[in-house]
Amino acid sequence: MSSFPDSPAFTGFNTPSRVEADVFDLAVEGTIPPEIHGTFYRVQPDPQFPPLLGNDIPFNGDGMIARFHFENGRVHFRQRWAKTDKWKLEHDAGRSLFGAYRNPLTDDPAAKGTIRGTANTNAFLHGGRLYALKEDSPALVMDPDTLETLGYTDFGGMTGETFTAHPKIDPETGDMIGFGYASKGICTRDMTYYEVAPDGTLKREIWFENPYYCMMHDFAVTRDYALFHVVPIVSSWERLAEGKPHFGFDTTLPVHLGVLPRREGATAADIRWFTTENCFASHVMNAFQEGDRIHFDTPVAKNNMFPFFPDVHGAPFNPMESASFLTRWTVDMASNSDAFESRTRLTDMAGEFPRIDDRYQGLPYRYGWLLVIDPTKPVELKGGSAGGAVMNTLGMVDHETGTEQSWWCGPVSSLQEPCFIPRGPDAPEGDGWIVMICNRLEDRASDLLLFDATDIAKGPIASARIPVRMRFGLHGNWLPAAA
Amino acid sequence: MSSFPDSPAFTGFNTPSRVEADVFDLAVEGTIPPEIHGTFYRVQPDPQFPPLLGNDIPFNGDGMIARFHFENGRVHFRQRWAKTDKWKLEHDAGRSLFGAYRNPLTDDPAAKGTIRGTANTNAFLHGGRLYALKEDSPALVMDPDTLETLGYTDFGGMTGETFTAHPKIDPETGDMIGFGYASKGICTRDMTYYEVAPDGTLKREIWFENPYYCMMHDFAVTRDYALFHVVPIVSSWERLAEGKPHFGFDTTLPVHLGVLPRREGATAADIRWFTTENCFASHVMNAFQEGDRIHFDTPVAKNNMFPFFPDVHGAPFNPMESASFLTRWTVDMASNSDAFESRTRLTDMAGEFPRIDDRYQGLPYRYGWLLVIDPTKPVELKGGSAGGAVMNTLGMVDHETGTEQSWWCGPVSSLQEPCFIPRGPDAPEGDGWIVMICNRLEDRASDLLLFDATDIAKGPIASARIPVRMRFGLHGNWLPAAA
Numbered sequence: 013m014s015s016f017p018d019s020p021a022f023t024g025f026n027t028p029s030r031v032e033a034d035v036f037d038l039a040v041e042g043t044i045p046p047e048i049h050g051t052f053y054r055v056q057p058d059p060q061f062p063p064l065l066g067n068d069i070p071f072n073g074d075g076m077i078a079r080f081h082f083e084n085g086r087v088h089f090r091q092r093w094a095k096t097d098k099w100k101l102e103h104d105a106g107r108s109l110f111g112a113y114r115n116p117l118t119d120d121p122a123a124k125g126t127i128r129g130t131a132n133t134n135a136f137l138h139g140g141r142l143y144a145l146k147e148d149s150p151a152l153v154m155d156p157d158t159l160e161t162l163g164y165t166d167f168g169g170m171t172g173e174t175f176t177a178h179p180k181i182d183p184e185t186g187d188m189i190g191f192g193y194a195s196k197g198i199c200t201r202d203m204t205y206y207e208v209a210p211d212g213t214l215k216r217e218i219w220f221e222n223p224y225y226c227m228m229h230d231f232a233v234t235r236d237y238a239l240f241h242v243v244p245i246v247s248s249w250e251r252l253a254e255g256k257p258h259f260g261f262d263t264t265l266p267v268h269l270g271v272l273p274r275r276e277g278a279t280a281a282d283i284r285w286f287t288t289e290n291c292f293a294s295h296v297m298n299a300f301q302e303g304d305r306i307h308f309d310t311p312v313a314k315n316n317m318f319p320f321f322p323d324v325h326g327a328p329f330n331p332m333e334s335a336s337f338l339t340r341w342t343v344d345m346a347s348n349s350d351a352f353e354s355r356t357r358l359t360d361m362a363g364e365f366p367r368i369d370d371r372y373q374g375l376p377y378r379y380g381w382l383l384v385i386d387p388t389k390p391v392e393l394k395g396g397s398a399g400g401a402v403m404n405t406l407g408m409v410d411h412e413t414g415t416e417q418s419w420w421c422g423p424v425s426s427l428q429e430p431c432f433i434p435r436g437p438d439a440p441e442g443d444g445w446i447v448m449i450c451n452r453l454e455d456r457a458s459d460l461l462l463f464d465a466t467d468i469a470k471g472p473i474a475s476a477r478i479p480v481r482m483r484f485g486l487h488g489n490w491l492p493a494a495a
Numbered sequence: 496m497s498s499f500p501d502s503p504a505f506t507g508f509n510t511p512s513r514v515e516a517d518v519f520d521l522a523v524e525g526t527i528p529p530e531i532h533g534t535f536y537r538v539q540p541d542p543q544f545p546p547l548l549g550n551d552i553p554f555n556g557d558g559m560i561a562r563f564h565f566e567n568g569r570v571h572f573r574q575r576w577a578k579t580d581k582w583k584l585e586h587d588a589g590r591s592l593f594g595a596y597r598n599p600l601t602d603d604p605a606a607k608g609t610i611r612g613t614a615n616t617n618a619f620l621h622g623g624r625l626y627a628l629k630e631d632s633p634a635l636v637m638d639p640d641t642l643e644t645l646g647y648t649d650f651g652g653m654t655g656e657t658f659t660a661h662p663k664i665d666p667e668t669g670d671m672i673g674f675g676y677a678s679k680g681i682c683t684r685d686m687t688y689y690e691v692a693p694d695g696t697l698k699r700e701i702w703f704e705n706p707y708y709c710m711m712h713d714f715a716v717t718r719d720y721a722l723f724h725v726v727p728i729v730s731s732w733e734r735l736a737e738g739k740p741h742f743g744f745d746t747t748l749p750v751h752l753g754v755l756p757r758r759e760g761a762t763a764a765d766i767r768w769f770t771t772e773n774c775f776a777s778h779v780m781n782a783f784q785e786g787d788r789i790h791f792d793t794p795v796a797k798n799n800m801f802p803f804f805p806d807v808h809g810a811p812f813n814p815m816e817s818a819s820f821l822t823r824w825t826v827d828m829a830s831n832s833d834a835f836e837s838r839t840r841l842t843d844m845a846g847e848f849p850r851i852d853d854r855y856q857g858l859p860y861r862y863g864w865l866l867v868i869d870p871t872k873p874v875e876l877k878g879g880s881a882g883g884a885v886m887n888t889l890g891m892v893d894h895e896t897g898t899e900q901s902w903w904c905g906p907v908s909s910l911q912e913p914c915f916i917p918r919g920p921d922a923p924e925g926d927g928w929i930v931m932i933c934n935r936l937e938d939r940a941s942d943l944l945l946f947d948a949t950d951i952a953k954g955p956i957a958s959a960r961i962p963v964r965m966r967f968g969l970h971g972n973w974l975p976a977a978a
Contacts, residue, residue, distance in 0.1 A: 013569060015524045015960065027940070029962045032517040037589065039511065039545070041498045062522070086496060086589070106520065106569070394877040456939040456964075457510070477498065479512045480963060481939075 013106065016059070017067050025453050026483060028059050029076065033480050035089040042474035044462060045445070046085040050495075051156070052431060052447045052460075053135035053142060054078050054488025060099055064108040065118060069257070069320045070484055072113040074099050075131035075144050075152075077159055078482065080447070080460055083493070087460065087476050092159035094131035094144035094152055101126050114148055114198060114247075114258040127164065133177035134487040137495070138188040139210035145177035147229060148194065153212075156491060167214040172204035173197060177487065178230040178295070179208075180373050186210050189238065193228035198258075199249055201225050205238055205272055220280035223268050227259050227321075232299035232308055233274075234374040239308055240270035241341075243293050245321060260324035261316035263290050269308060269343060269352070286343045288352045292317050297338060297366035300376045304346035305353065311336035311364050311382065312355070335362040338382065338409060359416055361386070361407045365429040369441050369465075370489075378412045379442040379466065381430045392423040393454055403427050406448065408468050417469045426451045428485045432465055437494065442466045447490070449482050450475070458482035496589065499542070500550050508936050509966060511542050512559065516963050518572040521563075525957035527945060528928070529568040533978075534639070535914060535930045535943075536618035537561050537971025538627060543582055547591040548601060552740070552803045553967055555596040557582050558614035558627050558635075560642055561965065563930070563943055566976070570943065570959050575642035577614035577627035577635055584609050597631055597681060597730075597741040610647065616660035617970040620978070621671040622693035628660035630712060631677065636695075639974065650697035655687035656680060660970065661713040661778075662691075663856050669693050672721065676711035681741075682732055684708050688721055688755055703763035706751050710742050710804075715782035715791055717857040719758065722791055724824075725751035726776050728804060743807035744799035746773050752791060752826060752835070769826045771835045775800050780821060780849035783859045787829035788836065794819035794847050794865065795838070818845040821865065821892060842899055844869070844890045848912040852924050852948075853972075861895045862925040862949065864913045875906040876937055886910050889931065891951050900952045909934045911968045915948055920977065925949045930973070932965050933958070941965035 016022040057073025075094035080087050093099060101123065102109050110128055111118025119128075129149025136143045142156040150170070153162040172195030179190035188208040196202040201224065207216040222228065227245035231238060244265035247258050269286045272278065292313040299308040315333035316323060323329070338359040343352055363384040368377055384405035391402050404426050408417040421427050428449040435444040446463040460476040499505040540556030558577035563570050576582060584606065585592050593611055594601025602611075612632025619626045625639040633653070636645040655678030662673035671691040679685040684707065690699040705711065710728035714721060727748035730741050752769045755761065775796040782791040798816035799806060806812070821842040826835055846867040851860055867888035874885050887909050891900040904910050911932040918927040929946040943959040 013520045013522060015522045027960070027962065028522065030518050030522075031514075031962050033963075034515040035513050036586070037496045037544075039496060039498045061520075103519070477510070479510065479514050480516075 014062055016062050019067050021068060021070050025451055025456060025481065026070065029056070029481055029483050030058055030060065031091060031480055032093060033089065033091045035479060037086050038089055038460070038476040038478060040087065040474050040476045042472065044082065044085045044087060044474045044476070047435065048082040048433060048445065050082060050433070050490060050492040052080040052082070052433070052488060052490050053137065053156070054428070054449065054485050055094070055132055055135045055144060056483040056485040057130065057132040058483055060093070060102055061108040064111045064120060069113055071132070073130065073132055075146070077135050077142070077144055077154065079159055089478060090159055091480065093161070094154060095161035096129050096131045096152055097127045097164065098130060112258070115252045116198070117252050118255070132486065135489060136179060137489050137491040138179070138181060138208070139212055141212060145175065147177045148174055151175045165212065167206070167208050167212060169214045169217070170204070170206060171217060172202070172219070175206070176228070176231065180233040181370065182233065183371055183373055183375065184235070187215065189233045191228070191231055191238070191240070193222065194225070195219070198252070199225050199247055203228065203240070218272065218279060220272065220283055222270065223285065224265065229294050230296045232296045232374070234299050234301045234306060236274055236301060237306060238272040238274055239299050239306065240272070241293055241296070241308070241310065242268035242270065244290065245318070246324065257321050259318070259321040261292065261318065261321060262324045263315065263327070264325070265290060267291055267293070269341060271306065271343065271345065284345070285350060286352055287350050288341070288355065292334070292336070295364060295366055297380045297382070298368045298373065298377050300374060302376070305342055305344050308341040308343070309338060309358065309366070309380070310341065311366055312339035317364070335385070336364055337362055338366065338380070358411070359407070359409050361405070361416060361418060363403070363407050365403070367430050367432060369432045369434060369444070371434060372441055377441065378410060380409045380411070381432065381446055382407050383427055383429060384418055386420065389420050390423065391426065391453065406430055406446070406463070406468050408466070419463070419468045419471055421450055424452065424454045426453060428482070429487055431488050431490050433490050434492070437492070449485060451482065456481050497545055499545050502550050504551060504553050508934060508939060508964065509553065512539070512964055512966050513541055513543065514574060514963055515576060516572065516574045518962060520569050521572055521943070521959040521961060523570065523957050523959045525955065527565065527568045527570060527957045527959070530918065531565040531916060531928065533565055533916070533973060533975040535563040535565070535916070535971060535973050536620065536625060536639070537911070537932065537968050538577070538615055538618045539966040539968040540613065540615040541966055543576070543585055544591040547594045547603060552596055554615070556613065556615055558629070560618050560625070560627055560637065562642055572961060573642055574963065576644070577637060578644035579612050579614045579635055580610045580647070581613060595741070598735045599681070600735050601738070615969065618972060619662060620972055620974045621662070621664060621691070622695055624695060628658065630660045631657055634658045648695065650689070650691050650695060652697045652700070653687070653689060654700060655685070655702070658689070659711070659714065663716045664853065665716065666854055666856055666858065667718070670698065672716045674711070674714055674721070674723070676705065677708070678702070681735070682708050682730055686711070686723070701755065701762060703755065703766055705753065706768065707748065712777050713779045715779045715857070717782050717784045717789060719756060719784060720789060721755040721757055722782050722789065723753035723755070724776055724779070724791065724793065725753065727773065728801070729807065740804050742801070742804040744775065744801065744804060745807045746798065746810070747808070748773060750774055750776070752824060754789065754826065754828070767828070768833060769835055770833050771824070771838065775819070778847060778849055780863045780865070781851045781856065781860050783857060785859070788825055788827050791824040791826070792821060792841065792849070792863070793824065794849055795822035800847070818868070819847055820845055821849060821863070841894070842890070842892050844888070844899055844901060846886070846890050848886070850913050850915060852915045852917060852927070854917060855924055860924065861893060863892045863894070864915065864929055864951070865890050866910055866912060867901055869903065872903050873906070874909065874936065889913055889929070889946070889951050891949070902946070902951045902954055904933055907935065907937045909936060911965070912970055914971050914973050916973050917975070920975070932968060934965065939964050
């Protein structure tokens with residue numbers, strides 16, 4: 013096939029990989045604690061073919077799933093395509109058939125009728141299944157060992173068209189809690205709330221509408237509520253017809269937090285919407301209840317964080333205002349007001365990709381980890397440009413002591429999302445390790461780093477050399493061998 | 496497992512790869528002629544585990560076979576381990592058990608009794624079988640499509656212990672002609688000549704002795720003769736007991752060319768040995784008969800070409816004298832003398848890895864290709880060292896016109912052995928393409944280059960981007976789809 017475009021999304025460290033690979037027993041510097049037994053999954057967008065329209069954004073690549081299996085102090089690597097219906101159709105055609113990110117108006121006629129999802133956003137585990145997820149499509153099921161694709165699922169009855177890439181596991185019921193947006197199609201305000209049992213079947217579906225159509229990338233779940241933050245990363249069919257990027261940021265619209273009770277029998281009519289002034293937020297670190305109050309922790313920026321989804325009113329991208337700081341939004345269910353009770357910045361470090369000890373999902377929690385962008389520590393390569401996002405520091409916040417820790421990966425590397433590995437099912441919160449990928453930008457290679465989770469400042473305790481370059485990745489999760 | 500040594504053989508571009516990989520439809524710059532239909536196989540030494548003795552030479556790595564399948568203007572990549580008995584034993588142990596290159600005295604006791612071969616020298620095709628070859632062991636059979644290892648073969652009756660990594664196909668009979676040395680074990684002078692039918696069964700075996708034990712890496716076959724060049728890359732059990740490198744070069748011994756008649760009923764008694772003064776030669780470009788004369792074309796250096804196999808008398812390695820020039824050795828079977836008739840240098844370029852249009856094996860031929868080391872064109876990396884041999888130019892010699900052509904790959908790359916692809920089974924000599932791997936040293940990636948075979952000076956007509964770094968490789972071959 014022809015070569016990829018000579019643009020930043022397809023060159024340097026971002027050169028498409030497209031490699032299905034197996035490496036038995038990665039070479040390791042340091043020591044992998046032998047008690048680590050389980051598997052870390054993550055996904056990278058990786059275009060199967062050169063883009064139909066000549067260029068593309070990184071978020072539109074096909075999902076490539078990596079699996080790092082830890083056992084007896086060794087770690088083994090496997091990587092396979094998430095073979096979506098789109099992937100298969102294009103594979104058979106030998107070229108791209110789908111056009112711009114979430115713009116079916118740009119597709120080749122041969123693409124019509126095929127689910128557009130790329131399964132490139134999260135590799136999520138539930139009930140022994142591996143789900144490769146993209147929020148514009150249903151969940152794609154894969155075998156967690158072989159990484160063979162088994163196909164899309166509707167959980168035996170989901171009636172919405174989409175399933176989030178950021179479901180949560182209810183730590184008490186073991187159910188997977190998810191949602192969909194654009195549930196009746198692109199640009200519709202229709203949303204759906206889902207609860208899926210560990211056997212993969214749908215237990216509950218609630219339809220509702222959000223105040224305006226926008227990117228609903230993440231959400232939060234507490235014991236009694238599902239929480240939806242509505243941030244004006246908006247779109248419209250007019251935009252798509254004009255060939256603009258699907259999303260753009262609108263600084264004139266307010267931000268909302270929708271609170272859906274999870275109690276039996278709740279419906280759309282039970283949702284309560286809180287409203288606050290315009291800002292940018294995407295991923296959620298965690299949320300929890302404290303009496304009638306609900307706390308919702310998310311990195312918040314003053315303005316747009318996505319330069320590839322530009323301001324809808326034409327304002328230039330503002331890098332200073334794109335810095336996001338972990339912020340606690342608090343709403344009071346006992347209040348009569350639709351206003352937030354407070355918006356409190358929690359950290360000095362600017363960062364995104366927030367993660368927790370997932371066993372504390374929706375519960376009061378102490379530790380959070382995130383990727384920090386430290387502008388005082390630039391990437392300095394012999395070759396010149398960084399070739400990717402410069403998240404070069406791992407940060408940890410201890411909400412109990414109000415302290416922060418960080419570890420900088422140096423001037424020739426960048427980092428991908430951290431993931432927490434508990435020492436065991438009954439270990440205290442934070443007792444375990446952080447696993448994450450480090451991009452060695454000059455070597456065009458990657459390392460898998462392992463940290464003591466609450467002592468990240470001392471640096472990695474082990475670095476596994478991955479002989480295959482791991483592209484800019486999104487989200488990943490840990491599956492204990494016991495599960 | 497623990498990390499590899501911080502030595503040149505294991506760092507930079509030479510970092511172990513160890514990746515079993517599949518890439519469908521490599522990205523290509525330029526155009527692959529759609530009439531190319533078949534598969535290019537090559538092998539790289541790639542250590543499965545860190546060396547038992549703390550460090551090692553590149554030639555001791557385990558064989559990793561790559562397969563590039565061309566069809567309809569596309570090329571697909573697959574790479575798998577040659578799973579030798581050594582590989583399996585070490586895989587199960589999770590560490591190296593075999594010590595230095597061809598020195599069983601350095602092995603772990605657990606290695607005793609297992610064939611030491613690494614299958615890391617050639618990927619050779621005959622009769623629908625893929626052979627992964629190492630000259631110290633039997634031939635390892637692999638499936639040419641899946642690259643699954645099927646195990647060692649003795650061709651149904653080979654009684655020697657070893658089979659060369661450089662067999663030839665007799666263009667008239669289709670038989671595979673091979674030989675073994677150290678056929679009764681390391682440091683023995685016993686050799687064996689083999690003819691193997693396309694069905695994989697042994698047709699003929701002749702035992703003989705060479706004048707002294709040495710590295711017998713290649714040979715030549717003409718219609719009537721098998722030709723063995725004996726060059727004093729020598730060894731002894733004393734060397735092995737002292738922990739020296741298996742081989743060392745001895746400038747005090749003469750060079751011989753053994754001529755074994757291939758006629759029915761020939762035996763060791765029929766071998767005729769010619770003798771000439773000391774020099775260094777390893778690979779053979781081709782040989783052919785002209786009346787009673789036999790011409791034997793090989794790159795010849797004044798002195799040792801292998802710094803890792805140092806002078807047995809302690810002389811320092813001499814880079815100037817290690818330059819090899821394609822040279823025609825001629826012996827006259829009608830003469831009564833044991834002297835060579837002539838030794839004629841054929842090229843101005845210094846090079847090795849000589850190849851031809853293999854359909855002209857043992858016959859008068861016009862074209863040869865080789866890797867040229869051009870000292871006026873050094874590797875200049877941003878990062879510093881070259882990280883490997885600096886064969887950076889493809890050369891072609893036209894024996895009919897006495898002219899040479901070359902193409903330099905630039906200051907940040909190096910090249911691996913060329914291989915000729917005929918346009919079709921009946922195409923004239925040289926009518927086709929050259930395929931070869933280019934190491935892009937700074938990008939830590941590799942390209943597969945395609946040239947018009949007799950117009951290499953204009954540069955590649957297509958470059959396929961291999962997203963996996965291909966280590967220093969040895970030999971490879973082309974299998975037409977029709978075969």
